[in-house]
Every structure is written in C-alpha cells, then in structure tokens.
Amino acid sequence: MDDVRVLLADDDRLLCATMAAGLSECRGIRVVDVAYTGDQALRSIARRDIDVALLDVEMPGMDGIEVTACIGKEHPEIAVVILTAFARDDFLPRALYAGARGFITKDTPVDQIAAILQGVMQGNMTISPRPADLLRAEYGTIALRHHRDRDLERAVSTMPDHLRSVFELLAAAATNREIARRLHLSEATVKVYVSEILARTACESRTQLAVRTARSGIVPGT
Known part of the structure; x- marks a missing residue:
C-alpha cells in the first residue's frame, strides 16, 4: 500500500511543525506540505498530489470547515480530517455537513492520528471520543x-x-x-x-x- 500523502494545515506553527515531524515518522504516512491558513491549504492542494487534508478548524481567513467545503466541490477525491483543540458541539455538525470524514482533537496521540488518516483512505469515518460524546x-x-x-x-x-x-x-x-x-x-x-x-x-x-x-x-x- 502506498504512503498516504498528507497536507497539514494549522495556524499554530510550532504545533504544525511538531505534528508534521511526528506523522512523518509514522509508517505509511508522508506529509507532503504544511500550510498556515485556509487559503494556503487550497493553493497547496491545487499544485500537489494529496490524499488527505488534515485541517485545523480555526485558521485566519477561511477556516477549516470552509476549506473542507471547497475541497468537496473542487477535489472530491481528497479526504478531509478536521483537527481542533476543543471538542465544541457547534463545530462537529458543521464539519460533517461540509464533508469531513474525520473530526479529532489535538490531544490525540500522533500514532492514532496516523491510523485515522490511513483509515479514511479506506472509507472509514472517525470521530474522537469527546466529540462523539x-x-x-x-x-x-x-x-x-x-x-x-x-x-x-x-x-x-x-x-x-x-x-x-x-x-x-x-x-x-x-x-x-x-x-x-x-x-x-x-x-x-x-x-x-x-x-x-x-x-x-x-x-x-x-x-x-x-x-x-x-x-x-x-x-x-x-
């Protein structure tokens, strides 16, 4: 099975770098680009081959949910997983309606995030325990x-x-x-x-x- 090509987008540059490094060490995952705004994420998708977009829900300009909706219209082959620091009930239904296949909190261990990214490529949908509650x-x-x-x-x-x-x-x-x-x-x-x-x-x-x-x-x- 080929590596899952991941775009990571988060306006927290330190967290983005740390998570990108952690995911790159996971077997079967390859982080091909990072972005810090929703607009940057869409530009990256337009020029790179990406399987999964891992998007922070709150970013400057277009937020993760708006980007998810754009990806669904323009690149439906790309799976989207929403990443959030807080398990807020208003984010979850909006993300699912926009077409996200996953909704996870940032305290999820990196190896679990890697497994989720691989799972969505197989058609799975994953919601972290707290948002699921x-x-x-x-x-x-x-x-x-x-x-x-x-x-x-x-x-x-x-x-x-x-x-x-x-x-x-x-x-x-x-x-x-x-x-x-x-x-x-x-x-x-x-x-x-x-x-x-x-x-x-x-x-x-x-x-x-x-x-x-x-x-x-x-x-x-x-």
Missing part, C-alpha cells in the same frame, strides 16, 4: 425533545376551544389578570383553566409550558 448527547436531546413535542402537540390539538384560547395567551407569558381581561373571564375562572391546561400538557409550571411551546414550534393562534 457531544454528538450522542445532542442526538439524545433532539430525540427527547421530539418526543415531548409530539405529546404537547397532541395535548393542544385535543384541547377544547375555551382552554385553547387561554393556552395561547398563557404560552405568550400573559398573567391571569391579563388573560381574564382579554377573554372577559373572572380571574378565578382563569385560574381553574390554567390548572387544567397544565395538567393536560403535563407541565409543572407556566414557565415550563411557555418554554416547551416555544421549543416545539407551536405558534399560538394557528
């Missing part, structure tokens, strides 16, 4: 929220009209007095209706109801 947590939150939303939507859809009117104002954080005035009800009646709405939606408080309604995308009055 963030991804699992995010999908878990989405799944839980989706379940709650369906419950809330079901509760709202079966709500009688006299409660639905109160719900719409309650979700907008109106007080009992404001609701009573706008719907021409007594505050005592509004209090009873609010209690019934909270019970139907399984909310423990008015605040929880307002937050869940906002998150669900339910638009009062539609």
Whole structure:
C-alpha cells in the first residue's frame, strides 16, 4: 500500500511543525506540505498530489470547515480530517455537513492520528471520543425533545376551544389578570383553566409550558 500523502494545515506553527515531524515518522504516512491558513491549504492542494487534508478548524481567513467545503466541490477525491483543540458541539455538525470524514482533537496521540488518516483512505469515518460524546448527547436531546413535542402537540390539538384560547395567551407569558381581561373571564375562572391546561400538557409550571411551546414550534393562534 502506498504512503498516504498528507497536507497539514494549522495556524499554530510550532504545533504544525511538531505534528508534521511526528506523522512523518509514522509508517505509511508522508506529509507532503504544511500550510498556515485556509487559503494556503487550497493553493497547496491545487499544485500537489494529496490524499488527505488534515485541517485545523480555526485558521485566519477561511477556516477549516470552509476549506473542507471547497475541497468537496473542487477535489472530491481528497479526504478531509478536521483537527481542533476543543471538542465544541457547534463545530462537529458543521464539519460533517461540509464533508469531513474525520473530526479529532489535538490531544490525540500522533500514532492514532496516523491510523485515522490511513483509515479514511479506506472509507472509514472517525470521530474522537469527546466529540462523539457531544454528538450522542445532542442526538439524545433532539430525540427527547421530539418526543415531548409530539405529546404537547397532541395535548393542544385535543384541547377544547375555551382552554385553547387561554393556552395561547398563557404560552405568550400573559398573567391571569391579563388573560381574564382579554377573554372577559373572572380571574378565578382563569385560574381553574390554567390548572387544567397544565395538567393536560403535563407541565409543572407556566414557565415550563411557555418554554416547551416555544421549543416545539407551536405558534399560538394557528
């Protein structure tokens, strides 16, 4: 198997030199160029034969994710692995959407990075443990929220009209007095209706109801 030809791009010149030296000592890896900005990385790709681009996520000018998107459009044969100092949950989905095949933190041992670079050439996708934990947590939150939303939507859809009117104002954080005035009800009646709405939606408080309604995308009055 031929050596994997790697472009390393990172604006930290010391780290870049250290990692390039370390990777060059790994069997099956050949660092053919280094770059310190996203623009330099793209220029290097245009003039060299590269198999994998190992890109720092944060660089001056074009960041690693923007460079990843450009590589995907202009050089889809090149695999991209994103390198980051921090396991931030906002970087990961953007990197994957841009087409990255790997997402690793800079504290990953060099020999493991070399194995990852070789793996992506075989079609593998690799995410370091800490970013993977963030991804699992995010999908878990989405799944839980989706379940709650369906419950809330079901509760709202079966709500009688006299409660639905109160719900719409309650979700907008109106007080009992404001609701009573706008719907021409007594505050005592509004209090009873609010209690019934909270019970139907399984909310423990008015605040929880307002937050869940906002998150669900339910638009009062539609």
